[in-house]
Amino acid sequence: HKKPKILILGAGYGGMMTASRLLKSSVYQDAEITLVNKHNYHYQTTWLHEPAAGTLHHDRTRMRIDSVIDMNKINFIKDEVKEIKTDEKKVILESGELDYDYLVIGLGSEPETFGIPGVEEHAFAIRSVNSVRLIREHIEYMFANYNNEVEKHDEYLRFIVAGAGFTGIEFVGELSERIPELCEEYDIDRDKVRVYSVEAAPTALPGFDEELVNYAMNLLESRGVEFRINTPIKEVKEDGVLLNDGEEIKASTVVWTTGVKGNSVLDKSGFETMRGRIKVEKDLRAPGFDNVFVIGDCALIINEEINRPYPPTAQIAIQQAYTCSNNIKALLSGSEKLEHFTPDIKGTVASLGGKEAIGLVGTKKLYGQSASAVKKMIDNRYLFLLGGMPLVLKKGKLNIF
Ligand code: FAD
Incomplete structure (x- = not known):
C-alpha cells in the first residue's frame, strides 16, 4: 500500500503554514509530503518594504526552510515550478517533475502592471x-x-x-x-x-x-x-x-x-483565473478538482457582505493554511465533509x-x-x-x- 503524495508549491505564508500544520497534526505519518520552493529559505513578504529601503537587513526577513520544517518528515525540493498538469496529476519543475495525489498551490503573486x-x-x-x-x-x-x-x-x-x-x-x-x-x-x-x-x-x-x-x-x-x-x-x-x-x-x-495578480504559472497551466487568481470553492479547492487546493495570493475569495474580492493578505493566507491542512487530513481519512473557509479579519x-x-x-x-x-x-x-x-x-x- 503506497502512501498518498501531498505536494505543496511555494513556501510563503500559505505553503509554510500548511507544511507546518500537516507536521503538527501528524499527517506526515500517513502521507508523503513534499514542499517545493524557488529558494532554500522562506521570507516574510510583509516585511519587504524595510530591506527595500535599507532600514532592516534582508537576512532579518528570511530563514532557512530546514530551520523550521523537519526535513526527516517532509521532503524539500529547491526548484522553480513551471507548469501544473492537472490531467496527469503532475507538476513540471525547471529541472524535473513531480506527481501528486493532493496538490496545494501557494505560489504567491506578481506585480500588476495593468x-x-x-x-x-x-x-x-x-x-x-x-x-x-x-x-x-x-x-x-x-x-x-x-x-x-x-x-x-x-x-x-x-x-x-x-x-x-x-x-x-x-x-x-x-x-x-x-x-x-x-x-x-x-x-x-x-x-x-x-x-x-x-x-x-x-x-x-x-x-x-x-x-x-x-x-x-x-x-x-x-x-x-x-x-x-x-x-x-x-x-x-x-x-x-x-x-x-x-x-x-x-x-x-x-x-x-x-497591486498584485496571482502567479502566472496558474494561467500557463490552463486554470480559469481572474487577475491571475483562481476563484476557489468554500473548501478552498479549485473548481472542478477534488484534489487541488489553492491558498494565499493565488486564491480569490469573495467578501459576500460587499460582493467584492477580499484583498490578498498574509493574514488570510495563514488562516487558509489551517483550513487547507484540516481538509487534506479529512480527505486522507476518507471523509468528504470538508471545512468551509471564512476569513477572520x-x-x-x-x-x-x-x-x-x-x-x-x-x-x-x-x-x-x-x-x-x-x-x-x-x-x-x-x-x-x-x-x-x-x-x-x-x-x-x-x-x-
Ligand atoms: P508568499 O508569501 O508571497 O509566498 C510565495 C512563495 O512562493 C515565495 O516563497 C516564492 O519564492 C515562492 N514561489 C513563487 N513562484 C514560485 C515558483 N514558480 N516556483 C517555486 N516557488 C515559487 N499582508 C498582510 O496581511 N498584512 C500586511 O501588513 C501586509 N503587508 C505587506 C507589505 C508588503 C511590502 C507586501 C509586498 C505585501 C504585504 N502583505 C501584507 C501581503 C502579503 O505579503 C501577501 O498577501 C502574502 O505574502 C501572501 O502569501 P502567499 O503564501 O500566498 O505568498
Missing part, C-alpha cells in the same frame, strides 16, 4: 529578497554617484513610488526615514532629494479609514514626501515617468507598487517607518507608537505560530516600543 508600458523594463518591484536587495543597492548607488559627477544629475535623487496602497505607503514611510541617513552619509542636502507618491485613485490608501489616511499623509508630508493623488501614470521611461496629463517627472528610481496595520504606523483593529483606530507596537506584535505572532518562541527570539522584532 499593461502600462515600461513598467517591466524600468521599474523596480517589492516582491522577493532578490528584488528588494536590488532596490536598496540601487538607491545607495544613486546617492553615491551624485557627488562624483561633474554635471549634477538631480534625477539620481528623485524617487517615484507608483501606487499609494498599503505596500506603496509602507515603502514610502521607510524611505522617508532612511533618506536623512543617506544624505548624511553621502554629503547631500536633504532639500535636493524628492520622493513622490503617485496614485491614480482619488485618495491614498483607497478604501481605508479617512482619518487614518489623513494622519498617514500628513506625517509623510512632514518628512518631505510629495503626494500626487488622482494622477494616473501613462508610461514608465528609463529616466522617469510620463503622467496621463502629459507632465513628466524625471527620476532614476521608480518603484512599482500598484482581525485588523489592518500599516507601518509608516520609524515608530509610526496606522491601524484599524476591529473598530478601534490606532495611531503612532501604539499602532507600530501592534504591527510588531503581528509580525512576531506569525513567527510564533511557525516556529514557537525560539523563532521569535531569533528573528522577531523584540524592540517593540
Whole structure:
C-alpha cells in the first residue's frame, strides 16, 4: 500500500503554514509530503518594504526552510515550478517533475502592471529578497554617484513610488526615514532629494479609514514626501515617468507598487483565473478538482457582505493554511465533509517607518507608537505560530516600543 503524495508549491505564508500544520497534526505519518520552493529559505513578504529601503537587513526577513520544517518528515525540493498538469496529476519543475495525489498551490503573486508600458523594463518591484536587495543597492548607488559627477544629475535623487496602497505607503514611510541617513552619509542636502507618491485613485490608501489616511499623509508630508493623488501614470521611461496629463517627472528610481495578480504559472497551466487568481470553492479547492487546493495570493475569495474580492493578505493566507491542512487530513481519512473557509479579519496595520504606523483593529483606530507596537506584535505572532518562541527570539522584532 503506497502512501498518498501531498505536494505543496511555494513556501510563503500559505505553503509554510500548511507544511507546518500537516507536521503538527501528524499527517506526515500517513502521507508523503513534499514542499517545493524557488529558494532554500522562506521570507516574510510583509516585511519587504524595510530591506527595500535599507532600514532592516534582508537576512532579518528570511530563514532557512530546514530551520523550521523537519526535513526527516517532509521532503524539500529547491526548484522553480513551471507548469501544473492537472490531467496527469503532475507538476513540471525547471529541472524535473513531480506527481501528486493532493496538490496545494501557494505560489504567491506578481506585480500588476495593468499593461502600462515600461513598467517591466524600468521599474523596480517589492516582491522577493532578490528584488528588494536590488532596490536598496540601487538607491545607495544613486546617492553615491551624485557627488562624483561633474554635471549634477538631480534625477539620481528623485524617487517615484507608483501606487499609494498599503505596500506603496509602507515603502514610502521607510524611505522617508532612511533618506536623512543617506544624505548624511553621502554629503547631500536633504532639500535636493524628492520622493513622490503617485496614485491614480482619488485618495491614498483607497478604501481605508479617512482619518487614518489623513494622519498617514500628513506625517509623510512632514518628512518631505510629495503626494500626487488622482494622477494616473501613462508610461514608465528609463529616466522617469510620463503622467496621463502629459507632465513628466524625471527620476532614476521608480518603484512599482500598484497591486498584485496571482502567479502566472496558474494561467500557463490552463486554470480559469481572474487577475491571475483562481476563484476557489468554500473548501478552498479549485473548481472542478477534488484534489487541488489553492491558498494565499493565488486564491480569490469573495467578501459576500460587499460582493467584492477580499484583498490578498498574509493574514488570510495563514488562516487558509489551517483550513487547507484540516481538509487534506479529512480527505486522507476518507471523509468528504470538508471545512468551509471564512476569513477572520482581525485588523489592518500599516507601518509608516520609524515608530509610526496606522491601524484599524476591529473598530478601534490606532495611531503612532501604539499602532507600530501592534504591527510588531503581528509580525512576531506569525513567527510564533511557525516556529514557537525560539523563532521569535531569533528573528522577531523584540524592540517593540
Ligand atoms: P508568499 O508569501 O508571497 O509566498 C510565495 C512563495 O512562493 C515565495 O516563497 C516564492 O519564492 C515562492 N514561489 C513563487 N513562484 C514560485 C515558483 N514558480 N516556483 C517555486 N516557488 C515559487 N499582508 C498582510 O496581511 N498584512 C500586511 O501588513 C501586509 N503587508 C505587506 C507589505 C508588503 C511590502 C507586501 C509586498 C505585501 C504585504 N502583505 C501584507 C501581503 C502579503 O505579503 C501577501 O498577501 C502574502 O505574502 C501572501 O502569501 P502567499 O503564501 O500566498 O505568498
